[in-house]
Amino acid sequence: MLFKVFPRNELETLYDVLAGHHLVGPQARGKDQADQEIFAFDYIHSFAELRLDFTSTVHSLKRFLLPPREILSSFNLDNSGWEKHIDLGIYKPHVFFGLHPCDINALNKLDKVLTGPVYPDPFYTGKRKNMFIVGVNCSPQPWCFCKSMGTDTVLSGFDMFLTDMGDKYFVEIQSATAYDILMKLPIAQPTEGDHRRFVELMDERNSKFTCQVDNSDLTKILDLEFQSPVWKEWGKKCMSCGTCASVCPTCYCYGVKEYVDLDLTTATKQRQLYSCNLIDFAMVSGGHNFRPDSSSRLKYRYYHKHRGFQEAYEEALCVGCGRCGQACLSGITVPDVIDSVRRQEVPK
Amino acid sequence: MQKTKTYLGVEIKRPRTAFFELSSCEGCQLQILNKEASLLNFLDLLDIVNFREAMSNGSNDYEIAFVEGSVTRADEEERLLKIRRQAKTLVALGSCACFGGVNQLKNRFHDLEWVKKEVYGDHSIETQEVRPLSDFIAVDLSIYGCPIKKEEVEEIVTNLVLGKSIDHPRYPVCMECTANGNICLFNLGEPCLGPITRAGCDAWCPNNRMGCWGCRGPADEANLSQLQEIMDSHGIPRQAMLDRLECFGGFTSAIKKMDE
Ligand code: SF4
Ligand code: SF4
Ligand code: SF4
């Protein structure tokens, strides 16, 4: 990897160079009841809106890659037949300015499933190949357990990655495009002092992680505890609302449905993101439901993420961003659930 | 107007359709006439033969009957039975028809005579306990909401005319609310029945920063006791949740179950 530094006040120049494209980044969305700022990824229209100092966003950036609803194909119908149109939407390159390591790692995980060799998803892949990512280092929040998931740092899947060093930015460069863009800024070779400062900052960041998950032997433990009573306990708390999967940057399940327009001459085939916690996720034609109760559905979400995916890809389908636990009104968090399976006790 | 339309070369009959209202605010029927941009296409799908709010000279020869409102008088019960005898498909339109709606709030009072006196004074009128259509007749299809959401009605009616299956979302409003990228109202200190209420309205109220009042009734899985705990932990008074649960009548049996 290539490393450079540039003066802090040049960040706006970088923004200006990239702002000619659709540019998405973290922005403030008011305050919650506890007077904490709420952040969201959205289109940025001025440098002042871009809040690289954000804690984390309630929703992931999934809606830009896997929107909750997406038209897969549209049809013109007439008496002699139909004509199909597909729009992959790849003529709109996007810049993502300000992604934390967990969120870039989440994209890398989605890539394994959705751009993989067997069933690549052209809608996702089209967007993914058409994006430019500026990563930025974060300050761990009380709910972040990315360190336990090995996703607290990121080595690929971005174009450049920034670390705020006070008077300058330390930048890791991954792509030729990123290098070309940075040439428009007064970049310099990091000095010996910059190296020291970077390592210090990383040590400081590491010391701030407070939330963790013990993943050792987890696939085996999950296998052993398939019938554990703790699942029933969690099931009682779960409201099968799907919020956890909605906010999760790595959940990708969807359903497909056809809609005929009112005039009966046009129609669309749309996909809708779904969640394995929803009551009819495992319902098949004829009405049989393989997972009729909330506990088996909640369990499945954990088995997919921490057992099935782990066995298939040697990594979990979770980046430890903590969003699901923060958003779940019932307070169901990944660290609590996994801990309860290990200890056979559900916290009150 | 033509009697038929075509879909992929197949002739589709425009069903003879009638709209009726029992005790209601007629807001759902008004919704039927809203959304002007697609109204003509909507009306073109149906052969509407009876619709007091939109036409005079209604006919009683129809296949589909949309019935809005709840039953609060003996003559309404009679009308409903008559409509049922005529209609091949009877649709309960809106929460009054499905659950009793806002009207059924009066069922909370045990002494109906007192209610009558309080509301109508000396003008004595006939009124009985408010009940949904399904207490009297078989309902073929329910369209939830107070008021109904026109977009959803358009989809349902299209499928009805084409003979396609009609599936209501089984999941709760939260799924649509999070899809819209909303910040959960509980974070802002507001109660919301979204986690237990059937979706389909596209999270109409939370989109506008108002907590859900449950007008569409319970989702297929509605964990009331857990939502009660969540309300408690947010310091929301029990009565505030109960007021919402009771408002439209959809949760009447769920409340009874929770109390057991
Ligand atoms: S775990 Fe929480 S967020 Fe997920 S479905 Fe259950 S109640 Fe909803
Ligand atoms: S499961 Fe939860 S913690 Fe893990 S990636 Fe998804 S939202 Fe983040
Ligand atoms: S956890 Fe559930 S919703 Fe998420 S990807 Fe797995 S099966 Fe799909």
Ligand code: SF4
């Ligand atoms: S605002 Fe209401 S509907 Fe939206 S996520 Fe929160 S509880 Fe669910």
Ligand code: SF4
């Ligand atoms: S959010 Fe709730 S109260 Fe509002 S329209 Fe939807 S179901 Fe009805």
